[in-house]
Amino acid sequence: MAIRRLLPGVFALCLGALLARGLALSLGVNNLLLAIALGVVATNVVGMPARLEPGIGTHKLWLGAGIVLMGASISVETVLEVGGRVFLVVIAVATLTLIVVELLARNVFGLAERLGSLLAAGASICGVSAVVAVAGAVSAREEQVAYAAATVLLFDAITIAVYPIVGDLLALPSTVFGIWAGVSMFSTGPVVAVGFAHSEVAGQWATMTKLSRNALIGVVVLAYASYYARAGDGDTPSVRTLWAEFPKFVVGFLALAAVSSLGVFSTAQQASLEHAYNWLFLLAFVGLGTEIQLGELRQTGVMPAFVVLLSLLIASSLSLLILLVLF
């Protein structure tokens, strides 16, 4: 039975989460970053037994469930107050990143057109998920998908380490740090981890900002599919693509935020839901750590990595400046 296949890996994730929590409490370090570190060590130093892989692969499911539960802790009033400005920043930075990567990839570094598009989608929207979604729409070759995905994962690993340091050095306020991580880092998992490692408020803003950025994936896939279909070598796009690519856990997150704002949960229930999503994030981040395979990252091409690094530096510094002015 399929569930039996998942049990060993899920048990390993639970064990890793308990260990991360225990060590974090005794060492006084952040439990989410420690969970990622445990995953990295487990896969790169100890090695991952094949029978754990199916269960460990469920880590994105737990991340999504944690994000849904986070809806119960969101202050809808605050979101309505500053949400419009944040969404404008999200659209501006995503568009800027996409254009910068496309221009650098095609005109400066001479990368293949499709590889440039995959990197642009991964950097501007939601990391590897965007790479895979756009790859299907533009009929990219397998090695281009692997190359782009490895580049995005390389920067996920780098930003997990660098963003908290920059946040501390510049003493960024929680709201600014959270939105900055959400608007400029690549994949959802690292954004949530880095946000909550800074503070609860930063974590909530990082997640909400990243969710609104992820919601743009349908539009980007549709745009790329239209572009390559016109060139005569891609799949014909349809409006259904918008819904097919939409991250559905956002629906759960919004529904729970709406229910919670009606005041249906007691303080004790809200605390329990908050604890539940903290545990789910720990499970997810142990699994996320196992995806950072240093051997594979070393195989990333220099040119694609350089293109993404330049666009990250531009988008990251520009968005930070805008956020410091706005908030």
Place this chain on the structure above:
Amino acid sequence: MSIDGWRPTAETVTGRWSALERDWKSVIVGGAIVALVSALELQIPW
């Protein structure tokens, strides 16, 4: 009902679960936790 009697139901449930998109699975897991916490006043420690 014997265990054999439950088997088709269990197989239908696991079949439907497997066919679901991962994001919807996340929504169901989240919803199940909310239901447990609300209905049973479940206290989750941290």
